[in-house]
Amino acid sequence: MSATIERYNHRTVEPKWQAHWTEHKSFEAKEEPGRPKYYVLEMFPYPSGRIHMGHVRNYTMGDVIARFRRAAGYNVLHPMGWDAFGMPAENAAIERGVHPKSWTYENIAAMRKQLKSMGLSLDWSREFATCDPEYYRHEQAMFIDFMEKGLVERKSSKVNWDPVDHTVLANEQVIDGRGWRSGALVEQRELSQWFLKITNYSQDLLQSLDRLDKWPEKVRLMQRNWIGRSEGLLLRWVLEGAPAGHTELEIYTTRPDTLFGASFMAIAADHPLAKAASADNPELAAFCESCRRMGTSVAAIETAEKMGFNTGLFATHPLDPDWKVPVYVANFILMDYGTGAIFGCPAHDQRDLDFARKYGLPVTPVVRPVDAVAAAQSEKDIAAGTAYDGDGVMVNSRFLDGMSPEAAFAGVADKLEKVLLAGRPVAARKVNFRLRDWGVSRQRYWGCPIPVIHCESCGIVPVPKKDLPVRLPEDVSFDKPGNPLAHHPTWKHVNCPSCGGRATRETDTFDTFIDSSWYYARFCSPHADVPVDPAAAKYWMGVDQYIGGIEHAILHLLYSRFYSRAMQATGHLHMDEPFTSLFTQGMVVHETFKSASGEWVFPTDAAKSENGWVHATTGEALTTGGIEKMSKSKKNVVDPDTIIESYGADTARWFMLSDTPPERDIEWTDAGAAGAWKFTQRLWRMVNETAVLGEKGSHDASGLPLRQTAHRTIAAVTDDLMNLRFNRAIARLYELANAVGTILQKDSRSAGENAALREAVESLVLLFAPMMPHLAEECWRVLGHGVAVVDTAWPKADPALTALNEVTVAIQVNGKRRDEIKVPKGATREVLEPMVMALESVSRALDGKPVSKFIVVPDRIVNIVCAN
RNA sequence: GCGGGCGUGGCGGAAUGGUAGACGCAACGGACUUAAAAUCCGUUGGAGGAAACUCCGUGUGGGUUCGAGUCCCACCGCCCGUACCA
Numbered sequence: 001m002s003a004t005i006e007r008y009n010h011r012t013v014e015p016k017w018q019a020h021w022t023e024h025k026s027f028e029a030k031e032e033p034g035r036p037k038y039y040v041l042e043m044f045p046y047p048s049g050r051i052h053m054g055h056v057r058n059y060t061m062g063d064v065i066a067r068f069r070r071a072a073g074y075n076v077l078h079p080m081g082w083d084a085f086g087m088p089a090e091n092a093a094i095e096r097g098v099h100p101k102s103w104t105y106e107n108i109a110a111m112r113k114q115l116k117s118m119g120l121s122l123d124w125s126r127e128f129a130t131c132d133p134e135y136y137r138h139e140q141a142m143f144i145d146f147m148e149k150g151l152v153e154r155k156s157s158k159v160n161w162d163p164v165d166h167t168v169l170a171n172e173q174v175i176d177g178r179g180w181r182s183g184a185l186v187e188q189r190e191l192s193q194w195f196l197k198i199t200n201y202s203q204d205l206l207q208s209l210d211r212l213d214k215w216p217e218k219v220r221l222m223q224r225n226w227i228g229r230s231e232g233l234l235l236r237w238v239l240e241g242a243p244a245g246h247t248e249l250e251i252y253t254t255r256p257d258t259l260f261g262a263s264f265m266a267i268a269a270d271h272p273l274a275k276a277a278s279a280d281n282p283e284l285a286a287f288c289e290s291c292r293r294m295g296t297s298v299a300a301i302e303t304a305e306k307m308g309f310n311t312g313l314f315a316t317h318p319l320d321p322d323w324k325v326p327v328y329v330a331n332f333i334l335m336d337y338g339t340g341a342i343f344g345c346p347a348h349d350q351r352d353l354d355f356a357r358k359y360g361l362p363v364t365p366v367v368r369p370v371d372a373v374a375a376a377q378s379e380k381d382i383a384a385g386t387a388y389d390g391d392g393v394m395v396n397s398r399f400l401d402g403m404s405p406e407a408a409f410a411g412v413a414d415k416l417e418k419v420l421l422a423g424r425p426v427a428a429r430k431v432n433f434r435l436r437d438w439g440v441s442r443q444r445y446w447g448c449p450i451p452v453i454h455c456e457s458c459g460i461v462p463v464p465k466k467d468l469p470v471r472l473p474e475d476v477s478f479d480k481p482g483n484p485l486a487h488h489p490t491w492k493h494v495n496c497p498s499c500g501g502r503a504t505r506e507t508d509t510f511d512t513f514i515d516s517s518w519y520y521a522r523f524c525s526p527h528a529d530v531p532v533d534p535a536a537a538k539y540w541m542g543v544d545q546y547i548g549g550i551e552h553a554i555l556h557l558l559y560s561r562f563y564s565r566a567m568q569a570t571g572h573l574h575m576d577e578p579f580t581s582l583f584t585q586g587m588v589v590h591e592t593f594k595s596a597s598g599e600w601v602f603p604t605d606a607a608k609s610e611n612g613w614v615h616a617t618t619g620e621a622l623t624t625g626g627i628e629k630m631s632k633s634k635k636n637v638v639d640p641d642t643i644i645e646s647y648g649a650d651t652a653r654w655f656m657l658s659d660t661p662p663e664r665d666i667e668w669t670d671a672g673a674a675g676a677w678k679f680t681q682r683l684w685r686m687v688n689e690t691a692v693l694g695e696k697g698s699h700d701a702s703g704l705p706l707r708q709t710a711h712r713t714i715a716a717v718t719d720d721l722m723n724l725r726f727n728r729a730i731a732r733l734y735e736l737a738n739a740v741g742t743i744l745q746k747d748s749r750s751a752g753e754n755a756a757l758r759e760a761v762e763s764l765v766l767l768f769a770p771m772m773p774h775l776a777e778e779c780w781r782v783l784g785h786g787v788a789v790v791d792t793a794w795p796k797a798d799p800a801l802t803a804l805n806e807v808t809v810a811i812q813v814n815g816k817r818r819d820e821i822k823v824p825k826g827a828t829r830e831v832l833e834p835m836v837m838a839l840e841s842v843s844r845a846l847d848g849k850p851v852s853k854f855i856v857v858p859d860r861i862v863n864i865v866c867a868n
Numbered sequence: 869g870c871g872g873g874c875g876u877g878g879c880g881g882a883a884u885g886g887u888a889g890a891c892g893c894a895a896c897g898g899a900c901u902u903a904a905a906a907u908c909c910g911u912u913g914g915a916g917g918a919a920a921c922u923c924c925g926u927g928u929g930g931g932u933u934c935g936a937g938u939c940c941c942a943c944c945g946c947c948c949g950u951a952c953c954a
Contacts, residue, residue: 218872222949225871230953253954266954306952332952342954350869351952434953550948659880659892667880675893678906685907731882731891738891745908810887815935817887844921855934861886865934 008684010648014774018119026790027066027121029077031539038074039540040066041520043548043556044081047107047129048088051114053588053630053656053668054549056640060653060771061585061662061726062547063120067770068721070121071794077540079523080115080122082108082129085136085512087165090446094478100446101474104131114641118649119773121790126526130515131446135522137469138531139514140451144462145570146196147452153195154460159439161189166482167442168193194450194508195437198562202227202433204576205561214581216663219553226554228434230254233413234339235427237265237315240324243276248421249315249327252338252432256416257408260397261345261366263356265315266308266330268340274329277311284309284329291331306355307331315343318416318426319398330355338432350387357385367392367405438559440511445476445484447509455496455503464497470505483507516556517563520546520578531572538574546579553584583724586665588656590636592625600625600635627667638668650772651677657726657771680775683737683768687779689744690761693754695784703756709739710760711801717767718797730771736764763795804859811836812863813845829856836862 021027031037042062045055066078082104089100108129115122128135146152160169164184168191179186198205206227209220232254239249249265267274269291278285287309308328317323325343332351333342346356347365356363365382369375369392378388394400400408416427441450449470451463463470473491476484485491485507496503518531524540525533548556560578567573593601593613607616614621630637643652655676660666699707713736720729740760743753762783769776769789780789804825809832811819819841823832833854836842846866853865 218949221872225950228953232954251954255954330952332954334953337953339954344954349954351954432953553949661881664874664881669880669893671893672880679892682907727881728891734891741908808887812887812935815886815933820887853934855886857886857935861935863886863934 008681008775008778010650010680010774011645013778014117014119014649017774017777018116020777020788021119021121021790022124024788025125026788027076027078027123028125029075029079029123031536032075033539035075036073037077037540038066038069038545039077039543040069040545041079041523041543041547043546043552044083044516044519045111046083046086046088047104047111049107049110051111051640053638053640055115056118056643056652057588057656057666058547058549058585059115059118059120060656061583061724062545063118063122063653063773064657064721064726064770065545065547065724066121067773067790068794070790071766071769071792072718073793076121077523078120078122079126079526080120080124081127081519081523081526082111082131083512083516083519084108084129084131085447085509085515087167087444087446090444090478093446099474101131101472104129104446117641117644118653121773126523128522128526130448130512130519133469133471135519136448136515138522139448139510139518140463140468140470141465142518142531142567142570142572143510144451144465145572146566147462149566149570151197151200151566151569153197153437154192155195156190156192157195157439158188159191159193160186161191163187167444168439191441193439193441194506195439196514196562196566198438198559199433199435201562201565202229202435203431204565205435205558208561208577212577212579212582215579216582216584219550219557219582219584222553223558226435226558230432230434232256232338232430232432233409233416233427234430235318235343235416236421236424237318237325237343238421239273239327240314240316242273242313243279246273246276249273249341250339251341251343252430253343255345255348255405255409256412256427257394257397257400257403257405258345258348258366259317259319259343259412260400261347261364262317262325262343263346263352263362263364264344264359265325265327266333266342266344266355267327268333268335269329269331270335271329271333271340273313273327273341274311277313277329281311284311288329291329306351306358308355308359310359318419319412326361328355328359336436337434346387347382348387348389350389353382353385353387364396366395366397366400368395369393438511438562440514441508442511443483443486443507444509445472445478447512448515449485450506450508450510452506453494453496453503454506455499455501457501458496458498458503461496461498461503467497485509513555513559514563517559518567520560521564521567521573532567534574541573541575542578542580545581545583547583547585549587550584557582583662585662586660587629588668589627589665590630590638590668591627592634592636593622594625595620595622600633602635603638629665630668643673647673647677648680648774650775651680654679654730654771658730659727661727662724679734679737680772682741683764683772683775684779686737686740686744687761687765687782690740690757691782691784693757696758697751697755699755699759700750700752702750703752703754706739706743706753706756706760708801709736710756710763711797714763714767714795715797715802718794721770726771729767733764733768736760736767740764765789766792766795807859809859810861811839811842812861813842814865815863816845818842818845825859827859829854832856832862836864 040062042058066076070076084104089104092098092103093100162169162179162182162184164182165179169179169186178184206224206229209223212220232252233256234250234252236248236250239246269288274288278288308330311327311329313327314324315327317325333340344352344355346353346363348367369378369390382388391405394403394408400411403411413427413429417425419426449472451468451470453461453463455461473488476488478484480487492505492507494503494505520543521532521537525536564573564578565576568576591603593603593606595601601622605616606613606622613624628634655673658676713732716732717729743757765776765779776789806822807825808820808822810817819839821835849866851864851866855863
């Protein structure tokens with residue numbers, strides 16, 4: 001064995017090839033009409049200052065796809081940028097006195113360097129940050145176009161106010177009643193806000209999910225639920241003894257079929273009728289106030305009892321003038337869904353049943369299961385406090401009796417649509433969505449300024465496009481809480497573009513989700529002086545493979561889908577669905593350690609002793625705290641820089657792809673990383689040992705087995721990479737490496753074996769190149785190639801070599817495996833039967849019993865069935 | 869509550885309804901070495917057996933099928949998402 005092979009040194013090799021790729025502009029993409037394109041995009045990072053292992057995993061996957069597609073002949077676009085606006089920059093300014101701009105751009109520089117050390121095949125010539133005026137200028141221009149198109153609305157509304165971050169949050173940013181970033185309890189405030197009319201597209205956004213067949217079903221379902229379509233009926237009830245101006249009460253229901261099961265009305269505490277009725281009823285007013293105070297936290301909702309207050313008012317049943325139903329204010333009715341009022345049908349709605357039982361209201365079942373046993377059961381359940389919400393047949397419902405609930409729905413709707421009340425139909429079919437318009441105003445400095453001017457005489461005036469961008473002023477102070485733009489002495493004072501009079505700028509900035517809602521389109525033409533160059537977008541869009549975390553399943557992905565529609569409506573883009581195929585990768589997790597006093601301990605400080613884990617320096621006993629997502633607070637982070645320095649980028653990349661399927665959480669372990677590193681060294685040795693054997697000779701029969709393995713590996717890895725099954729592709733590569741190693745170990749080899757070896761090793765290098773690009777380049781050079789791997793085509797499997805001419809067929813007797821035989825591929829039953837019946841193992845298993853069936857699955861299995 | 873996913877060796881995980889455990893890690897045995905590291909070779913689901921071989925085995929219980937980790941039903945457990953949405 002050649003003992004003179006030097007160890008593979010990633011510290012010199014990796015920077016060398018990175019420089020080569022940069023120098024040769026290997027990854028700069030240009031439109032080439034007629035040539036198939038492939039757009040790979042990973043969700044761009046927030047420039048927090050350092051990349052973490054999650055980034056390493058995300059960008060490695062994207063890079064493998066990009067390099068693989070590139071080798072396979074596609075014109076690949078693989079860009080990178082920075083989601084650079086947002087609160088951490090401002091927090092840094094407040095806490096440490098650094099300017100958000102310098103903080104951000106310094107972080108970008110640091111992270112760019114880190115990403116480059118990973119050897120990603122990115123087109124850096126297209127890089128931008130969303131805080132570049134050259135980027136947000138187009139965002140502002142498009143907003144003005146959206147305004148003209150009626151996609152923007154300014155309205156005073158109750159907003160979620162984050163008292164820690166001093167900003168408004170979108171509903172989507174409120175999690176369990178707390179700010180998604182600060183974790184502070186959210187308050188309700190009344191403010192004038194800018195909204196994007198995403199609800200104009202509710203139906204389209206819902207329906208088009210059906211077209212996104214390359215998205216995970218889970219994400220589509222989450223979006224479906226978020227949009228929350230329901231079909232129901234708006235229904236007006238005449239009120240009796242109501243305060244002035246409240247002659248009727250409009251409710252929304254999805255179950256008009258259960259109208260004859262009505263036993264009470266319930267309205268939200270914020271409903272105008274509740275307010276009016278409270279005026280001369282202090283007790284009611286107090287109850288409404290307590291409902292408002294109850295809050296929206298999950299804990300509050302889960303523990304809250306159904307509570308109500310009888311207003312003393314009555315509503316008249318729309319189908320029976322003599323039927324009067326009491327009106328309650330109830331704590332479980334939300335003002336911002338439907339009309340903030342319902343009719344309660346306790347037998348078929350659990351909340352209504354809880355409420356009715358508490359306040360002694362009637363419970364009349366009106367839907368009965370068709371099956372008699374089920375019907376009896378449902379009656380018992382209802383009496384015991386469990387509502388029945390299944391299908392069945394209508395009862396106790398006059399003209400609806402005997403119908404299905406579906407028919408009854410239509411029966412009630414058809415009838416009441418024709419009944420007039422105060423000159424209007426008393427009922428109207430109505431589709432309701434849970435989706436709200438998107439509030440985009442933020443009272444922050446480090447965001448894209450909203451390009452409008454408030455003029456006392458002209459009102460809202462958009463900034464003329466020639467005056468864009470509206471730049472953020474740089475001389476701001478963060479001494480006072482609230483928005484530095486509002487505090488700035490001069491910035492907001494301008495002349496009205498319309499009348500020339502004194503006016504003020506809007507000081508709110510955009511929600512940063514806007515920045516990330518169109519960046520994918522900007523990458524097509526990052527230097528164009530329009531938001532998106534139509535020809536470039538036409539060529540590159542949509543994104544063929546988008547990769548990111550599941551945490552963006554709703555917000556970012558839904559906003560982006562809306563944005564592309566809005567851009568289409570304003571002529572900026574030619575298509576509506578930006579992401580053709582979506583992949584959501586799992587997290588990187590790591591074991592956690594805790595000291596006896598409950599403090600988190602860095603894994604690097606934990607050592608294994610006979611008595612379990614101890615602190616490496618103090619010797620204190622440690623407990624393992626479970627395998628969790630890497631986070632600074634739990635100290636279970638591994639720094640990518642450290643890993644790349646000690647093992648190299650290729651090893652880190654390889655580990656990230658090995659063993660665990662990409663959609664699952666991967667556990668970072670030192671042993672696993674070390675294993676990956678050993679494999680890089682092994683490949684390096686094999687390549688060197690093969691290289692000295694010289695150029696490829698001619699093939700003969702002795703090399704056939706290895707050639708077959710190599711070509712089958714090419715076919716399998718190609719298929720696996722096409723389908724993002726990285727862990728399987730890697731297993732195949734280990735198999736090929738093992739096969740190569742076996743031949744290399746032999747004391748003597750035939751010329752044919754040497755030729756096969758050369759071919760197998762070259763294939764191996766090209767196949768692992770997307771995962772370990774630096775090692776592949778270096779190996780390729782050692783093998784004597786003058787052209788770099790990035791400029792070499794993906795290997796092709798020879799069908800003659802992947803085809804099997806002999807197959808192993810398993811022999812079963814009564815479904816139990818008893819033997820296996822090697823037979824020519826395609827062996828028929830006529831050939832197989834005598835062979836199989838002659839087997840000693842078969843006659844032993846049959847034990848003289850007659851064969852009743854002889855099943856042949858060609859090239860797979862033979863199953864002999866006999867009486868037992 | 870509702871919705872979705874998952875449950876396979878010591879571990880990560882393979883397996884178009886067709887030989888369960890590919891591949892890797894760990895462990896054990898061996899070669900090389902003064903020794904160790906590195907490397908290479910071998911063994912490794914459980915039980916029984918000297919061996920041939922036999923039996924058991926994919927959370928539990930049923931079912932469909934010649935054949936089930938895979939499909940169907942019920943249950944148990946874990947994970948994720950989500951909610952007074954009328």
